[in-house]
Amino acid sequence: MNDNRKESRSELPSVNRIGHTEKTILLGLAGQPNVGKSTIFNLLTGLSQHVGNWPGKTVERKAGTFSRADITLRIVDLPGTYSLTANSAEERIARDFILHERPDLMVMVADASALERNLYLLSELLMLPVPVVLALNMMDMAESQGVQVEPHVLEAALGLPVIPLVASKNQGMSELIDSIERLSRKPELFQPVRPEIAKPHRQVLAAIRSLLSGQVPEPYHEGWVALKLLEGDAEITEKARTWLQQDTWQKVEGLLKEHEDAVLDIASGRYEWIARMVRAAITRPRLGQVSVTDRLDRVAVHPLWGMLLLLATFGLVFWLTFTLASPVQEWLDVKVVGSLQSWVTAGMAGAPAWLVNLLVEGVLGGAGVVVTFVPILAVFYAALGFLEDSGYLARAAYVMDRFMHFMGLHGKSFLPLFLGFGCNVPAVMGTRVIASPGGRLLTILLAPLVPCSARLVVLAFLAPTFFGQAALLVSWSLVSLNLLVLAVVGVVLSKTLFRGQHSAFIMELPLYHLPNPRTIGIYIWNNIWAFLRKAGTLIVLISVLIWALSSYPGADIEQSYLAQFGRTLEPLGQFMGLDWRMIVALLSSFIAKENAIATLGILYGTGEETAGLAETLVTVVSPAAALSFLVVSMLFIPCAATVAVMFQETRSWRWTLFIILLLLGIALGAGIAVYQCAQWLGLGI
Amino acid sequence: MPVGSSFMCMTPLMNAVDVDVKPMTGPQLVSLDKIPPGASVVVRKLEGGRELATRLAALGLSIESHVKVLQNRSHGPLLVLVRDTRIALGRGQALKILVEELGDE
Numbered sequence: 001m002n003d004n005r006k007e008s009r010s011e012l013p014s015v016n017r018i019g020h021t022e023k024t025i026l027l028g029l030a031g032q033p034n035v036g037k038s039t040i041f042n043l044l045t046g047l048s049q050h051v052g053n054w055p056g057k058t059v060e061r062k063a064g065t066f067s068r069a070d071i072t073l074r075i076v077d078l079p080g081t082y083s084l085t086a087n088s089a090e091e092r093i094a095r096d097f098i099l100h101e102r103p104d105l106m107v108m109v110a111d112a113s114a115l116e117r118n119l120y121l122l123s124e125l126l127m128l129p130v131p132v133v134l135a136l137n138m139m140d141m142a143e144s145q146g147v148q149v150e151p152h153v154l155e156a157a158l159g160l161p162v163i164p165l166v167a168s169k170n171q172g173m174s175e176l177i178d179s180i181e182r183l184s185r186k187p188e189l190f191q192p193v194r195p196e197i198a199k200p201h202r203q204v205l206a207a208i209r210s211l212l213s214g215q216v217p218e219p220y221h222e223g224w225v226a227l228k229l230l231e232g233d234a235e236i237t238e239k240a241r242t243w244l245q246q247d248t249w250q251k252v253e254g255l256l257k258e259h260e261d262a263v264l265d266i267a268s269g270r271y272e273w274i275a276r277m278v279r280a281a282i283t284r285p286r287l288g289q290v291s292v293t294d295r296l297d298r299v300a301v302h303p304l305w306g307m308l309l310l311l312a313t314f315g316l317v318f319w320l321t322f323t324l325a326s327p328v329q330e331w332l333d334v335k336v337v338g339s340l341q342s343w344v345t346a347g348m349a350g351a352p353a354w355l356v357n358l359l360v361e362g363v364l365g366g367a368g369v370v371v372t373f374v375p376i377l378a379v380f381y382a383a384l385g386f387l388e389d390s391g392y393l394a395r396a397a398y399v400m401d402r403f404m405h406f407m408g409l410h411g412k413s414f415l416p417l418f419l420g421f422g423c424n425v426p427a428v429m430g431t432r433v434i435a436s437p438g439g440r441l442l443t444i445l446l447a448p449l450v451p452c453s454a455r456l457v458v459l460a461f462l463a464p465t466f467f468g469q470a471a472l473l474v475s476w477s478l479v480s481l482n483l484l485v486l487a488v489v490g491v492v493l494s495k496t497l498f499r500g501q502h503s504a505f506i507m508e509l510p511l512y513h514l515p516n517p518r519t520i521g522i523y524i525w526n527n528i529w530a531f532l533r534k535a536g537t538l539i540v541l542i543s544v545l546i547w548a549l550s551s552y553p554g555a556d557i558e559q560s561y562l563a564q565f566g567r568t569l570e571p572l573g574q575f576m577g578l579d580w581r582m583i584v585a586l587l588s589s590f591i592a593k594e595n596a597i598a599t600l601g602i603l604y605g606t607g608e609e610t611a612g613l614a615e616t617l618v619t620v621v622s623p624a625a626a627l628s629f630l631v632v633s634m635l636f637i638p639c640a641a642t643v644a645v646m647f648q649e650t651r652s653w654r655w656t657l658f659i660i661l662l663l664l665g666i667a668l669g670a671g672i673a674v675y676q677c678a679q680w681l682g683l684g685i
Numbered sequence: 686m687p688v689g690s691s692f693m694c695m696t697p698l699m700n701a702v703d704v705d706v707k708p709m710t711g712p713q714l715v716s717l718d719k720i721p722p723g724a725s726v727v728v729r730k731l732e733g734g735r736e737l738a739t740r741l742a743a744l745g746l747s748i749e750s751h752v753k754v755l756q757n758r759s760h761g762p763l764l765v766l767v768r769d770t771r772i773a774l775g776r777g778q779a780l781k782i783l784v785e786e787l788g789d790e
Contacts, residue, residue: 082740082743083740083743085739114745114770115769117744117769120745121743145769147769231739232734232735263739263742267742267748268747268748268749270742270747271749271750297755398762398764398773401761401762401773402760410775411773505773505774505775505778506740506741506744506774507772508744508771508772509764509771509772510771
C-alpha cells in the first residue's frame, strides 16, 4: 500500500504552495448535485456572494468571500457535477477552473448517506493538481438512512482531511475552516491515496502516456490526459489531436479504438478504490428499515397518486402566488409607483412637459411594471425553492417523463417549463439543466408557450370584465389552450426539425429532507435580482421607446406613430375583430405582457384608472372580439426580455426569429379561428 | 463449472465469448428494462458507448454494481436504487444495461 501511494503521487505535478505570510486563499467548492453544497456556500459567504456567468458560458458562477482573524477565503462555487468528464458544460467548467485558475485548495462536499457514489467525484478530483478537503455533509440524513460513517477512519484511509458536517444545522463549519486553514499552510500534509485503472488496461494507459510524452502543454498533465482519452472525453480528444503529430495521433487513435471498453474498467477501478477506502469507515447497523423517502415515494412516484399530487401541488403554488402576491402587487402599483409619479410631476413643475412625461410615463411607468412583478416572482420562487430543496421537484420530473416523451423531451424539461408559469425569462435560463443541446433548444422554443404570471394577470383582469360568471371557465380554457398548443408544437417539432435527437434520461431522485429557509431565501433573492438585472433594464428602455412612439409627433395618442402603425395593421385585425387600439395593446405587450391593460387604458381614454376601463370596454368591445383578443395575447410573441434571453441562451438569431414568427402565426391563426367561430355561434353582438 | 462462473464475474467482458461456447450454462444476461420491481440484479455489461457509460458510472451505475429495481411499468422510465442512490432511467437507457438476476434476497 505504501509503495502504491508513493508511486501514484510522483505521477502528478506538485500542488501549489502557499507562503506562511499569505492569508488570502482561493478556494473551489465542488460536489455532486443535491449534497447541500449551496447551503455550505451560503453559510460561508452570506450576502457577500456575487452571481455572474462563467466567461463565454451560460452557466451561473457564484463567488463570495469568508473572513476570519487568521484567514480570508475567496470562494468559488463550482456547478454541481457527478464527474469531471466533459459530458456537460458544467463538468468542463469545474475542471477548467481547477486547471486554469489554480485554486489553492478545493473543498469537496459529499453526501454521507450515499458516500460511495459521491466519492466517484473525489476519485476524479484527486487526479488534478490541487489539495482537497472532504466535507462529509448530511451526517444526520445518513444516520436516519441506517448508514454510519466514521470520519477519522475515512480520513486515515484516504490520506486527506475529512470533516463531518450537518450544514443545514450549521454544525461543523468552524472545524471545516480550521481544516482549510491548516492544509493551506502546510499543503505538503496532503498525501492522498489515488485510484488506479484496473489491471487489464494498465498497459494501454502507459502506452498512450508515452506517446503523449513531452507533447502536452501546461496546465494539462500526461497521465490525466491519457486517462481522459481512454474515457472518450470529447474535449480532451479534440485538444490532443492538435497537440500531437499526425502519425502519433493515429497511433493513439488506433489504441483508443482497440480499447473502447477501457472506459468501463476505469469506472470499475474507481469504484474498487472507493470500496477499499470506505470498507472500514461505513457500518450499516439498521438494515431493512423503510425510510421516510421510501414511504413518501409510494405516493409521489405512483402512476396515479403521483400525478394527482403533482396537479394538487401545481394548483397550490398558483393559489399561493396569486392570493399572497396580488395585494402586495396592487399596493406597490398604486401606493409606491403611483405616489412616486405624482411626486415627480409635482416636484418638476417648472421643467419642460416632455421631460416630465418621459420620466413619469416612460421611465417610472416601465420601472413600475418591473417592480410590480417582484411580489409574484418572490412567492413563486419561494414555493419552487421549497419544492426543489425538499427533493420533490425531481419526482415531479419523473412523473412527467412519460408525457414529455411525446414531445421528444424527457422529464428534466418539465422543470424549466414549470418555472415558465412564474416568468418565461427564468424558464429559458432554467433549461440549462438539460444535458443534450437538441432537447435544450426544443425546451427553450416551447417555453414562451407557458402562460407566465403577467399573461395570467391580463387574463384575470379581462376575463371577468367580459364573461362575468363564465370567467373562470374561459380562463381555464385559455390556459389549457396554451398547454395544448405547446404539446402540439412540441410533438410536431420533435417529429420534424428535431427528428431522431433522443437524449438519455438519467436523473437522481435525492432523499427528501426539510428545506432550509436560508437556502430558499437566497434562492429567491438571486432569482429576483437576476430578473431585475436582465429584464428590468430592458423593460424600462422599451417602455421609454413605446412612450416616445405614442407621444410623437402629435400631442394626441390618436395621431402618434404607434397609432399610425396600428391603423396600418387594422385590415388584418378585422379578421380577429380587433380594432387598432387592441392591436396597439398587443404590440405594447411585447415589452411586458401586462402592458396590454395599461395601453388599453390609455387608448380607450380612461387613463391609468383600470376600474373605469372595465366598464368602457364592455360597451365597445363585443365578446367575440374580447375572446379573440385574449386568445391572441395568451399565444402572442414572447416579451422583449424573453426574446433577449432566448437569444442569449441559443446564441442563434435564426432560432429566436423562428419561434417569434411561429408564435405570431399561431396567435393570429388562433385569433381568427376563435373570432369567426364565436361570431358564428352568435357571440358577436 | 463453478470456476468458469466466478471467472466471469471478475471479467464481465468475457461473457460474450463464454455464452458462445456454452450457450446453455452461462448466466442469462437480460436488459434492465425486463426486470420486475423488487428484484435485485448485478450489472454485467454496458452497451451504448462511452458517453452513456461515463454518465451512468458517475451516478454509481458501473459494471458489478448491485441494482434494485424500485419501479418498472410497461412504459415510461424506471426507478432503480444503486449505491444508496435512487435513479430515474429512461427505458432506452435501461435497454443498454445488461444484468444478471440475483435470487430474491
